[in-house]
Amino acid sequence: MNLTIRIALICLALFIALSFIAYSQDIKSPNVEIQFYLDVICFKGESDTSARVDVFTVVPYQSINFMKSGETYLAQYDLVIKVLDSTKNIKEEKRVHRVIKEQDYKSTQGGTGKFDYSQTLLSLAKGNYEIKVVLIDSYVNDSYEKSRTLTVLNFADYPFSISGILILSSIEEQNEKFKITPFISDNVGDLKDGFFAFFEAYNKSGNDSADFIYQITDKEGKVLNHSKKLRKFVGKSKTQLYLKIPYNETISQGTYNLRIIALKPSNDTTIKTEDYLAAAERSLGFYRTVFGFNIADLNKAAKQLRYVAQPSEIEYIDAAQTQDEKQKRFKEFWDKQDPSPNTDRNESFEEYYTRIDHANKEFKSYNEGWLTDMGMVYIIFGKPFQVERSAPGTIGRKYERWTYLNNRQFVFGDNTGFGDFRLITPPTVSERYKYK
Structure with missing residues (x-):
């Protein structure tokens, strides 16, 4: 040519x-x-x-x-x-x-x-x-x-x-x-x-x-x-x-x-x-992209903001009258979280939804992985430094303990035996995801 x-x-x-x-x-x-x-x-x-x-x-x-x-x-x-x-x-x-x-x-x-x-x-x-x-x-x-x-x-x-x-x-x-x-x-x-x-x-x-x-x-x-x-x-x-x-x-x-x-x-x-x-x-x-990514299900992506956004921020996005307006508000939210606003990439956005994908693959139970307690902790805090599990063959309730580098620990228990691990300690998590 x-x-x-x-x-x-x-x-x-x-x-x-x-x-x-x-x-x-x-x-x-x-x-x-x-x-x-x-x-x-x-x-x-x-x-x-x-x-x-x-x-x-x-x-x-x-x-x-x-x-x-x-x-x-x-x-x-x-x-x-x-x-x-x-x-x-x-x-x-x-x-x-x-x-x-x-x-x-x-x-x-x-x-x-x-x-x-x-x-x-x-x-x-x-x-x-x-x-x-x-x-x-x-x-x-x-x-x-x-x-x-x-x-x-x-x-x-x-x-x-x-x-x-x-x-x-x-x-x-x-x-x-x-x-x-x-x-x-x-x-x-x-x-x-x-x-x-x-x-x-x-x-x-x-x-x-x-x-x-x-x-x-x-x-x-x-x-x-x-x-x-x-x-x-x-x-x-x-x-x-x-x-x-x-x-x-x-x-x-x-x-x-x-x-x-x-x-x-x-x-x-x-x-x-x-x-x-x-x-x-x-x-x-x-497709109107967000930081180079097509959003196949914008409604779901907005719901998944629950671990990083305030309820009022999610309600504002959901209140948009059109999908284009909704995507604009969605992007504006992530623009505020961008650690490198002078570049094309938004590392915070990428990391957050990468964690959601991982949670869906690894922690799926009766709900999608991102909705489980393990998925919540993983999305907010990331991969634990150490994971301890009940010994194989343990009779009764199975436990799993996650430890992070700051010595923060989370203990999960499975009452059903089908991998439905629920958070025991601490009983709640108040922190939200923050890119580091």
Whole structure:
């Protein structure tokens, strides 16, 4: 591609579509930590028998482990990229070793939003594939896996076709070249200035122009928003193009599809299927994020403030008349708790909801884990320094004692034998969560 690329840290997910064949991805739950971001994009290759597939990864610094070496912090990881065909046979495998050196400790913890970006090129013949990428942290041997399904078509089979859609937050044209900033995310809900849909058109039809429109549709295919026809010059065999997609505040939070349609040039303002030349489609998320996290259930997230907020503060958030207003009040509350207001991250917010996730996994009983006594203590005070339990085989009531570094102790008893531990000592807890 004839491009200068600047990568922005937000997760990239690009969807490959040709002659209305699309590649799609689910929007992730906001409480699921994404260790790295994976993208797979298909463009026309150098030969007529294969396409060029670009595999992009973005790894936030806080997702990997750094070791101090002298005055430098060092991180190393491997990316194992596997291409599986429709029968699950491995057609190709590549291993990429990455080394990161950083001087600033705060950056290694994600405080400055730094990340490591890589791009690997593949050449694939026509077919259906699954692209698997495994990230292996060299220092702790942790591994994380992500995958994408991909349909690769032979672009040469079509008189006119278009590539996958790349979302951009900005684009500049300099000396007939594009300087682009990919917005590496499926979620465009916070892009108040809109965004750009970038793609390539491949033309051997002999026509020198085509009309283009975009459509935003819901999961059932209903068109919620669309553009007027915009005529573009496509006289070359390959033309790089983009459409500006303005911000639409009327669209409710949710998952949608963005479709780019190429049409035969016509002065008729109506869209006729017989005028279709090609189309590409990808999914979009419209979610107003809080510190970079999508909140899947805002009502529940507000209720979970019970260990950090005063009842009046929760009531104020719940009294909002709309979800957008409620999310605004929710964020304003956490802005007051932010230990580093001059950065994009809110460590207090992240730690609190990470503890809630842990409580739900470890302390679930008759209630969700965050509602249990053990969950309450864990969320407010964090992980105990020492845990003592009744000896295995003990008859009758089972006990568990948690001790913290300040010698604060909590004793829990299980009367039922089914893990429903209730707080015995102290009988109540008056403290609230506070980031340290």
